[in-house]
Amino acid sequence: MDRQEKFHTVRGYALQKQGSHDLTPSMEDYLEMIYRLSRDKKYTRINDLAVALNVQPPSATRMVRRLAKADYLKYERYGAVELTPKGEEMGARLLRRHQTLEAFFRQLGVTENLLKDTEKIEHSLSEETLRCISLFVEFTRTHPEIIKLFHQYLQDHKHQGKT
Numbered sequence: 001m002d003r004q005e006k007f008h009t010v011r012g013y014a015l016q017k018q019g020s021h022d023l024t025p026s027m028e029d030y031l032e033m034i035y036r037l038s039r040d041k042k043y044t045r046i047n048d049l050a051v052a053l054n055v056q057p058p059s060a061t062r063m064v065r066r067l068a069k070a071d072y073l074k075y076e077r078y079g080a081v082e083l084t085p086k087g088e089e090m091g092a093r094l095l096r097r098h099q100t101l102e103a104f105f106r107q108l109g110v111t112e113n114l115l116k117d118t119e120k121i122e123h124s125l126s127e128e129t130l131r132c133i134s135l136f137v138e139f140t141r142t143h144p145e146i147i148k149l150f151h152q153y154l155q156d157h158k159h160q161g162k163t
């Protein structure tokens with residue numbers, strides 16, 4: 001392995017990451033969605049959040065309270081959910097991460113399970129990997145001929161029964 005890197009299980013890597021910041025993958029999902037929902041109005045409501053995430057309002061309320069305690073949100077019972085500056089910054093970062101991965105997978109030709117795979121993978125990438133994917137996506141947007149060649153390569157392999 002490169003640079004004397006030790007191998008870990010998925011759980012082992014998750015435990016290592018836990019100390020690096022205070023957000024769990026579930027908290028990230030909520031914060032990203034709150035950011036999405038509050039971009040126009042600068043706030044959202046618990047019911048709107050619950051519907052968007054396909055969860056029950058009491059579950060959304062519990063998570064909103066956790067995020068408020070961690071200073072990502074302002075929330076008063078039965079009131080609007082608003083992002084703090086810390087929450088706004090993190091929400092924007094989480095949305096960019098999601099959009100970058102989704103764009104990358106679309107460029108690769110992924111159509112089945114696109115959202116599901118993006119959601120599962122986005123929480124486990126390092127900043128370095130995300131930065132490289134982001135640069136690749138940007139590079140291919142400015143050089144679309146590369147993606148065109150890749151898609152032709154995919155088609156050739158499909159016709160040969162290799163994929």
